[in-house]
Amino acid sequence: MLNYQELIKKAKDKGFSDLEITEYGSETLEIQVYQGKVSEHTESKIKKVSIRAIYQNKMANLSIEDLNMNIDLILDKLKENALILSTNEQYEIYEGSSSYPKIKLKENDFNKVSIQDKIKILIDLESKLKEKDSRIIHVPSLGYEEDITTHRIINSKNLDIEKQGKYCAVAMQIVAKEDDDIQSGYEVEVKERFDELDFASLIDKITTRVLSMLKAKPVPSKTYPVIIENEAMADLFSTFISIFSGETKIKQITPLLNKENQKIMSDKISIIDDPMKEDCIFKDPFDDEGVACYKKEIVTKGVFNTFLHNLKTAKYFNTTSTGNGFRMGGAIGVSGANTYIEKGTKSKEELISSLKEGLLITELAGLHAGVNAISGDFSLKSSGYYIENGKIIRPVTLIVAAGNFLSMMNEVEEVASDLKMTLSRVGSPSILFKGLSISGI
Amino acid sequence: MFDKKDLEQILDLALETGGDFAELFFESTSSNLMEMTMGNVSKANSSNVNGVGIRILKDTEEVYGYTNDVSLDNIKKFVIKLSSSYVGKRTHHSKHLEEVKYKNITPVIKRPNSISNEEKKKYLLTCYDGANSIKTNNSKQIKQIICTLTDKEQNVLIVNSDGIYVKDTRTNCRISLSVVATDGTNMQSASNNTGRNMGFEFFDNEDLFNFGKEVANSAMTMLDAKEINGGKMTVVVHHGFGGVLLHEACVHSLEATSVAKGVSVFCGKLGQKIASDIVTAVDDGTLENYWGSLNVDDEGHPTKRNVLIENGILKTYLVDYRNSRIMNHPTTGSGRRESYKYSPTSRMTNTFFTNGTSSFEEIIKNTEYGLFAKSMGGGSVDPSTGEFNFAVQEGYLIEHGKLTTPVKGATLVGSGAEVLMNIDMIANNLTTGHGMCGSKSGSIPTDVGQPTIRVQNMTVGGRG
Numbered sequence: 001m002l003n004y005q006e007l008i009k010k011a012k013d014k015g016f017s018d019l020e021i022t023e024y025g026s027e028t029l030e031i032q033v034y035q036g037k038v039s040e041h042t043e044s045k046i047k048k049v050s051i052r053a054i055y056q057n058k059m060a061n062l063s064i065e066d067l068n069m070n071i072d073l074i075l076d077k078l079k080e081n082a083l084i085l086s087t088n089e090q091y092e093i094y095e096g097s098s099s100y101p102k103i104k105l106k107e108n109d110f111n112k113v114s115i116q117d118k119i120k121i122l123i124d125l126e127s128k129l130k131e132k133d134s135r136i137i138h139v140p141s142l143g144y145e146e147d148i149t150t151h152r153i154i155n156s157k158n159l160d161i162e163k164q165g166k167y168c169a170v171a172m173q174i175v176a177k178e179d180d181d182i183q184s185g186y187e188v189e190v191k192e193r194f195d196e197l198d199f200a201s202l203i204d205k206i207t208t209r210v211l212s213m214l215k216a217k218p219v220p221s222k223t224y225p226v227i228i229e230n231e232a233m234a235d236l237f238s239t240f241i242s243i244f245s246g247e248t249k250i251k252q253i254t255p256l257l258n259k260e261n262q263k264i265m266s267d268k269i270s271i272i273d274d275p276m277k278e279d280c281i282f283k284d285p286f287d288d289e290g291v292a293c294y295k296k297e298i299v300t301k302g303v304f305n306t307f308l309h310n311l312k313t314a315k316y317f318n319t320t321s322t323g324n325g326f327r328m329g330g331a332i333g334v335s336g337a338n339t340y341i342e343k344g345t346k347s348k349e350e351l352i353s354s355l356k357e358g359l360l361i362t363e364l365a366g367l368h369a370g371v372n373a374i375s376g377d378f379s380l381k382s383s384g385y386y387i388e389n390g391k392i393i394r395p396v397t398l399i400v401a402a403g404n405f406l407s408m409m410n411e412v413e414e415v416a417s418d419l420k421m422t423l424s425r426v427g428s429p430s431i432l433f434k435g436l437s438i439s440g441i
Numbered sequence: 442m443f444d445k446k447d448l449e450q451i452l453d454l455a456l457e458t459g460g461d462f463a464e465l466f467f468e469s470t471s472s473n474l475m476e477m478t479m480g481n482v483s484k485a486n487s488s489n490v491n492g493v494g495i496r497i498l499k500d501t502e503e504v505y506g507y508t509n510d511v512s513l514d515n516i517k518k519f520v521i522k523l524s525s526s527y528v529g530k531r532t533h534h535s536k537h538l539e540e541v542k543y544k545n546i547t548p549v550i551k552r553p554n555s556i557s558n559e560e561k562k563k564y565l566l567t568c569y570d571g572a573n574s575i576k577t578n579n580s581k582q583i584k585q586i587i588c589t590l591t592d593k594e595q596n597v598l599i600v601n602s603d604g605i606y607v608k609d610t611r612t613n614c615r616i617s618l619s620v621v622a623t624d625g626t627n628m629q630s631a632s633n634n635t636g637r638n639m640g641f642e643f644f645d646n647e648d649l650f651n652f653g654k655e656v657a658n659s660a661m662t663m664l665d666a667k668e669i670n671g672g673k674m675t676v677v678v679h680h681g682f683g684g685v686l687l688h689e690a691c692v693h694s695l696e697a698t699s700v701a702k703g704v705s706v707f708c709g710k711l712g713q714k715i716a717s718d719i720v721t722a723v724d725d726g727t728l729e730n731y732w733g734s735l736n737v738d739d740e741g742h743p744t745k746r747n748v749l750i751e752n753g754i755l756k757t758y759l760v761d762y763r764n765s766r767i768m769n770h771p772t773t774g775s776g777r778r779e780s781y782k783y784s785p786t787s788r789m790t791n792t793f794f795t796n797g798t799s800s801f802e803e804i805i806k807n808t809e810y811g812l813f814a815k816s817m818g819g820g821s822v823d824p825s826t827g828e829f830n831f832a833v834q835e836g837y838l839i840e841h842g843k844l845t846t847p848v849k850g851a852t853l854v855g856s857g858a859e860v861l862m863n864i865d866m867i868a869n870n871l872t873t874g875h876g877m878c879g880s881k882s883g884s885i886p887t888d889v890g891q892p893t894i895r896v897q898n899m900t901v902g903g904r905g
Contacts (some may be wrong), residue, residue: 037502043504061484064491065490065492081486084562085484087478138704175704176646185821253584253629366852372629372630374621375628379851379902381828398854402850439900439902
């Protein structure tokens with residue numbers, strides 16, 4: 001097994017100025033049921049490390065799962081990778097913050113229910129979904145997942161900190177059919193404890209949604225006032241979060257260059273990043289560089305306050321890290337942690353009843369392809385409902401909603417009070433926009 | 442590594458509680474990434490993935506486990522834990538392991554480990570120089586050029602209780618490039634990539650300078666693009682990565698993953714007409730050194746050339762071992778997974794429409810009005826409805842049989858079943874593009890391809 005202290009010591013001997021080891025541990029269980037049987041049952045146990053080290057002022061990264069790897073080989077690889085770097089970035093291994101916020105984890109109850117009992121609950125859930133309405137013809141996926149993680153950072157500046165986390169989740173997909181029309185829908189619920197999962201309300205939520213989408217049709221192409229529902233809005237927002245990253249500022253590929261302290265969005269919009277947000281399951285007392293996390297307003301009433309930074313991007317702009325240095329595919333990047341659009345006061349229903357004609361969009365598809373995070377343009381297959389005289393009239397599908405994220409955020413009519421955080425740790429309430437271009441028939 | 446006796450013993454242990462099939466998938470993979478930003482090396486990262494995936498089947502039921510602690514003791518403990526999910530008496534014993542021999546279709550001359558960082562940097566520089574060589578002026582400039590070279594050598598050992606013992610090495614080398622151009626107010630990006638399941642000799646034979654130049658040209662051209670007016674129209678999808686349409690909208694629905702559960706629109710349609718008569722589609726994992734090719738799939742079965750659709754008639758689904766039990770359909774050498782952290786399932790390899798009889802010029806000349814999708818972005822599909830959407834990265838209007846204005850913001854929307862029937866012209870210029878396909882068993886290299894095709898009556902979304 002890899003000896004961390006020996007690795008740090010040998011690195012110093014070989015001329016590295018600093019070295020840091022991040023150890024990730026995880027234990028998972030996943031169960032899927034299909035037609036009354038277990039279709040998948042997966043258990044795992046992994047302990048892996050990511051190492052970064054500074055050699056001649058350059059930072060190299062290495063992640064390894066083979067924990068018996070020879071220390072000299074590790075250091076040689078790091079040295080080789082450091083020597084090829086030719087950017088003028090300033091790198092730093094952090095000595096630690098003066099204090100860190102504390103996470104209060106709830107007591108773990110995953111083992112209080114046996115795997116066999118969890119399977120029984122899922123099979124029961126599947127039959128309840130099918131019994132709910134004769135138009136529900138398939139439950140193609142229904143699964144449960146639990147994950148217990150540990151995350152420890154040890155470095156040559158004597159930092160040694162650890163955080164833990166756990167969650168369990170239920171996810172399901174159903175397919176409904178009426179005459180020749182088929183509609184499907186997906187729901188997921190994530191909690192910290194098993195006994196917090198509310199299976200009954202999840203069944204209600206998914207069946208109501210999918211059945212109401214049956215016989216959906218496109219609407220004529222034109223510009224409509226549009227309410228994008230909370231989860232769909234959070235999904236859309238998540239694809240544009242990189243515009244706030246100090247990395248895109250360095251690369252000059254954000255539309256927000258030189259826009260600090262300027263109004264970039266409607267004054268109805270405030271955007272917050274709060275890694276320790278009270279009601280979130282995922283919390284971070286520190287980022288992947290060991291910097292303490294804290295709550296900050298990225299946008300206040302439409303005015304852009306700050307980019308998010310890690311140690312490197314902060315140093316580049318002569319400022320301090322915002323505690324947003326998180327690892328993305330091997331190296332430390334910049335990302336939000338519980339980033340959300342602040343809620344308003346009116347309910348979603350009030351927004352709907354305020355519209356003479358418009359659309360409620362509940363789902364946006366193809367987010368990984370139909371958006372351009374650099375220009376802010378998006379063009380996405382959407383579905384939802386047609387609204388007339390303040391009432392939902394009929395379901396709508398096979399339409400394409402297109403616009404520009406920043407322009408749209410300047411055309412906000414109203415922000416609802418139904419803030420929802422998604423699995424990707426981004427949140428939004430439902431938002432009513434003055435006009436969005438819709439292509440249909 | 443363990444000898445065959447140890448492995449036979451573990452496999453046999455796995456069947457003690459009534460399982461009828463056990464499999465071990467050992468993996469040791471090393472990969473490297475080098476990123477160049479505006480001519481400077483901005484990232485050099487390395488990683489290794491190392492562990493074992495354990496699978497036990499009982500009829501159609503499955504239990505799977507994975508760990509990166511590959512000591513004999515730990516694997517045995519894990520196997521006992523997993524097999525305890527089945528409550529029953531032994532019905533099967535593990536068979537004697539026999540090494541599977543195959544013809545190597547993915548030969549490698551220059552292994553990634555033998556290439557120094559300095560050499561890798563040279564390939565990236567050629568690419569950067571190409572992108573940087575195009576003419577700019579005061580109003581239109583290149584803002585950003587990022588190229589990334591990734592290489593990966595995956596060594597696998599797959600053994601199962603039916604006696605399969607097979608080793609394989611997969612070597613994936615790829616260069617991706619993204620260019621951002623600006624005219625002061627607008628920014629447009631374009632990207633492309635090129636890769637093979639072979640060594641670095643691949644890059645020696647590629648014109649990386651021209652590759653870079655073309656991507657930069659595309660970004661510059663799109664600065665002049667106008668918003669397209671959405672609606673139903675004729676769409677001509679260009680060759681190469683245009684095949685993403687076939688991949689996403691049709692062949693995902695032919696994978697056993699969705700067919701076995703009865704959720705695919707193509708269920709029960711074997712032998713029936715599902716596409717226009719001129720359409721033949723193939724998934725072929727045996728093409729030498731192609732990006733999506735493999736000697737053996739991740740269940741140890743040799744890959745095949747599977748004709749999916751022949752002259753419009755559905756011929757086969759893509760089926761892995763476990764789904765072959767559920768569907769009572771032979772396996773097609775399609776069991777794939779990203780790593781030992783995933784149980785294998787039916788996936789694509791290199792998937793494409795075969796050549797037709799028209800020329801590219803004929804197709805454009807015979808189109809009165811429509812959209813020419815020169816290069817496609819990504820897309821997604823709901824397999825239960827077959828509904829898809831794709832972004833068009835570089836598009837042009839076709840007016841009176843000629844390519845005219847560049848257009849942006851176009852999205853293609855529709856259903857796979859409909860598109861297959863509406864293809865009315867296919868060119869004779871088949872090429873493939875190189876993607877990473879994400880699905881249930883992770884992200885894997887796949888080629889998508891086609892000749893230029895024409896589709897009638899497609900919904901095009903746009904902002905104009």
